[in-house]
Amino acid sequence: MTAGLIDGKAVAARVRAALKDDVSAFIARTGVQPGLATVLVGGDPASEVYVANKRKSTVASGMADLHQHLPEDASQAEVESLLRRLAADPQVSGILLQLPVPAQLNAAPLIDLIPFEKDVDGLTTLSVGRLAQQKPGLRPCTPAGVIELLDAYDVPIEGANVVVIGRSELVGRPVAQLLVNRNATVTIAHSRTRNLAEVCRAADIVVAAVGVKGLITAEHIKPGATVIDVGIHRGPEGLSGDVDFGPAAEVAGLITPVPGGVGPMTIAMLLVNTLRAAELQYELAGAAATA
Numbered sequence: 001m002t003a004g005l006i007d008g009k010a011v012a013a014r015v016r017a018a019l020k021d022d023v024s025a026f027i028a029r030t031g032v033q034p035g036l037a038t039v040l041v042g043g044d045p046a047s048e049v050y051v052a053n054k055r056k057s058t059v060a061s062g063m064a065d066l067h068q069h070l071p072e073d074a075s076q077a078e079v080e081s082l083l084r085r086l087a088a089d090p091q092v093s094g095i096l097l098q099l100p101v102p103a104q105l106n107a108a109p110l111i112d113l114i115p116f117e118k119d120v121d122g123l124t125t126l127s128v129g130r131l132a133q134q135k136p137g138l139r140p141c142t143p144a145g146v147i148e149l150l151d152a153y154d155v156p157i158e159g160a161n162v163v164v165i166g167r168s169e170l171v172g173r174p175v176a177q178l179l180v181n182r183n184a185t186v187t188i189a190h191s192r193t194r195n196l197a198e199v200c201r202a203a204d205i206v207v208a209a210v211g212v213k214g215l216i217t218a219e220h221i222k223p224g225a226t227v228i229d230v231g232i233h234r235g236p237e238g239l240s241g242d243v244d245f246g247p248a249a250e251v252a253g254l255i256t257p258v259p260g261g262v263g264p265m266t267i268a269m270l271l272v273n274t275l276r277a278a279e280l281q282y283e284l285a286g287a288a289a290t291a
């Protein structure tokens with residue numbers, strides 16, 4: 001392997017340590033303990049693990065765990081009613097609906113019930129619009145984590161040619177938007193892109209978020225490029241990503257592993273967003289009281 005490893009676990013641990021201090025300072029200043037309501041519908045095994053980790057990390061950082069669990073067969077109206085209640089509850093600083101939701105539910109209108117100041121996943125229509133317009137707001141966790149990793153390893157973003165492979169609302173589109181907002185030149189590649197390897201080889205930074213195990217190989221990587229792998233696939237040999245790690249690491253300059261790369265940043269940035277949400281609500285309440 002010639003590439004340097006981007007250690008997401010170490011960066012996430014640093015972000016979380018700094019956040020813990022910031023949470024203590026916020027509580028001391030305001031008397032308010034930030035609280036995160038994770039909403040899990042059903043029992044998808046991977047989601048159960050992710051939500052359990054989110055809850056544990058929330059408590060470890062000094063914030064309140066306000067988790068809600070609904071049964072697998074919950075109706076759209078039941079989830080709506082829970083989200084409306086959480087939206088109105090002043091104890092709840094942040095709300096997230098764990099994805100994917102069971103097939104009988106339509107996630108988009110449910111997510112849009114989350115007020116923008118509690119939208120710690122940054123996935124509501126309002127948050128997406130605010131990101132596009134470069135207005136302040138809460139940014140989606142995995143994309144924000146990708147930017148944090150690039151910054152932690154001093155990878156220049158401004159003026160860089162970046163290829164994002166994947167156009168999902170959770171990762172591909174928002175990470176492309178965040179990179180554009182940092183003055184990168186961004187290409188979004190997807191399943192209909194012609195000559196994917198050639199397109200990727202023009203990139204200084206490749207962000208693989210396509211959901212196809214091992215799709216990105218050494219032939220997609222320009223020598224010395226930075227490779228960020230957002231994919232997570234469970235197989236008999238354990239976890240792997242969208243990037244065929246061994247061969248790609250022979251060509252890349254820097255590369256994230258799976259596990260231990262982008263994944264840990266998702267939860268770290270969720271915690272950061274939860275404190276930001278609490279700060280935002282405190283400011284909004286103060287502004288309303290003096291109006």
Ligand SMILES: Nc1nc2c(c(=O)[nH]1)N[C@@H](CN(C=O)c1ccc(C(=O)N[C@@H](CCC(=O)O)C(=O)O)cc1)CN2
Nearest residue numbers: 050096097098099100121141142259260261263264266
């Ligand atoms: N509402 C949301 N749903 C989902 C999101 C999200 O950001 N918001 N992202 C993913 C899942 N996810 C968080 O929810 C998530 C994925 C991976 C990790 C992580 O730490 N991965 C580790 C490996 C952990 C393991 O053993 O499985 C790693 O890559 O090192 C954290 C969170 C979909 N749903």
